[in-house]
Amino acid sequence: MNDSTPATNPPSLSHVGADGAARMVDVGDKAVTARSATAEGSVRISADLERAIRENSVKKGAVLDVARIAAILAAKRTDELIPLCHTLPLEAVDVDVVLESGRVRVTATVRTQARTGVEMEALTAVTVACLTVIDMGKAIDRAMVIEAIRVTEKRGGRRGDYIAPREVEG
Numbered sequence: 001m002n003d004s005t006p007a008t009n010p011p012s013l014s015h016v017g018a019d020g021a022a023r024m025v026d027v028g029d030k031a032v033t034a035r036s037a038t039a040e041g042s043v044r045i046s047a048d049l050e051r052a053i054r055e056n057s058v059k060k061g062a063v064l065d066v067a068r069i070a071a072i073l074a075a076k077r078t079d080e081l082i083p084l085c086h087t088l089p090l091e092a093v094d095v096d097v098v099l100e101s102g103r104v105r106v107t108a109t110v111r112t113q114a115r116t117g118v119e120m121e122a123l124t125a126v127t128v129a130c131l132t133v134i135d136m137g138k139a140i141d142r143a144m145v146i147e148a149i150r151v152t153e154k155r156g157g158r159r160g161d162y163i164a165p166r167e168v169e170g
Helices: 047-054 061-077 119-137
Strands: 033-044 090-100 103-114 144-157
Touching: 033 119, 047 090, 047 119, 061 090, 061 103, 061 119, 090 119, 103 119, 103 144, 119 144
Parallel strands: none
Antiparallel strands: 033 103, 033 144, 090 103
């Protein structure tokens, strides 16, 4: 930008203070409401790994079960992993880890009664479940790829509900 270009005011960011420093958002004046968020993602896997998961012959154990437990643990510890996240009292963490053709699909829904939402908890749950699949399957498939991690639904809060557009398979 040169000196003759008029400056525009960028939208304010809730995690940036007036001095430009990162800060935790003060949610003390917000109402405690029911909130939930659902996230999804997947790990693209080889036919060999798919077969091993289906036959429960992966040496590290039951991949889908371990990934589900990892997701629940991750959701509960999100505030320890993401620096500006609030500590939230989670009421439920529901996780589905499903073996599909050429992929493991993970969906996590997190619920709370709090002053702020649980999108990061749902995203963290999905991400750690996907990383767990990679950790457990890497001896069979070193080329796995994590794909399409995103929030698919959010309920509650001042900005209201959000439902993501359906993703078209490519």
